Amino acid sequence: MIPTATLGRLVTYLRVVAELETEGVLTTSSEAIAGRAHATAFQVRKDLAYCGRLGTRGSGYQVAPLARELRRALGLTRVWHVAIMGVGRLGQALADYPNFDRYDFALRAAYDADPAKVGSTVGPLVVEGLDDLAASVARHALDMAFLTVPAAAAQGAADALVAAGIRGILNFAPTVIEVPAHIRVESVDFLAGLTRLTYYVGNPPAEHDAPS
Amino acid sequence: MIPTATLGRLVTYLRVVAELETEGVLTTSSEAIAGRAHATAFQVRKDLAYCGRLGTRGSGYQVAPLARELRRALGLTRVWHVAIMGVGRLGQALADYPNFDRYDFALRAAYDADPAKVGSTVGPLVVEGLDDLAASVARHALDMAFLTVPAAAAQGAADALVAAGIRGILNFAPTVIEVPAHIRVESVDFLAGLTRLTYYVGNPPAEHDAPS
């Protein structure tokens, strides 16, 4: 429904609006949001219009209802249950991340294939093995999983998660994984980001614009 | 020069081709690459054409030269010097990442504003403070930095990096940062990825396609 590109920006707008909310601002405008979000006022209005008639012509957007509607549009209306698959360094860092509850996510479980890790604790969780993953997924009422295993193990781990009933995967491994069409995957790939950065740094754009 | 969307896919193609290389495959085709990279053969050919005349009509692409040319196009022709700004959990996890040298990146320095952390070691590095950052950046011949500080500190840390002569920033903080036009920023934002995932999981697409 919402275009992918718009979806990405809506996340940013929500952050901006939440920031305004904590600053005590009551009313804002497409221009003000655009300034903080690195976008144009045109684009902000068009993007926000995907979520309904959120503003008031002539006076702008009320911060609190706007935040509420953005959260609703993005699906942030309940606490989502998340698991960590793969308790390496990254998995541990995520387990210790203190801010999930601020964002309506709850870390409920951590899994690792290595028997030596099973039973140890990471952050608030006890690491479980992969035996009867489906039962554990059901018990924890898991919605989504962080996939933080080595690239070579990513496909197998993803298959196991899908078979166990997970509906969404946030893939941190630097590799493409195949999943059935009804499962969603989003990737967080810092090596890809680093490589894109390398391209840009190695090909500096001609500077025809003088700095303002 | 290369469109952003293409650039992202080229990174994936390079991974695929590197994989083929280690498998000992000598020749491949746009179709084979597409299969592994989750793309169409059309798109692979169009994307690869941005990097020059890389294939041979009638017989496909030779793996080794293709890998070489992709690396060249992406700027992976030398070792890039990278620093870590912010030695929290994520910064530490990155410092311990064992595979950078495989990808022609070298971690050269780590910085933190907290005096208590200065002098401690993370991975192979001794944490430095921010006094005379410019001299340190020059001494280590740094090209780019991982920005792994809390969101509230991200803009200030980015400003310091830019002032010190860094040319590219890989931003891990969940916030928009402002930099001069000649500095490149790429973002790795797992909270944004998680939120996009939430949207898709909460709005499952109507299933008109039967699984094959």
Add this chain to the structure above:
DNA sequence: TATTGTGAACCGGTTCACAGCG
């Protein structure tokens, strides 16, 4: 013949001007 490279059609997203409305 098999497969790439590419001009052209197509499509979706961005930009914009202005209509709509408080």
Add this chain to the structure above:
DNA sequence: CGCTGTGAACCGGTTCACAATA
């Protein structure tokens, strides 16, 4: 009068058919 919502023009990227060529 000011600012939003939106239809329409515009633009860039994707898809495709086919020409080029080993």
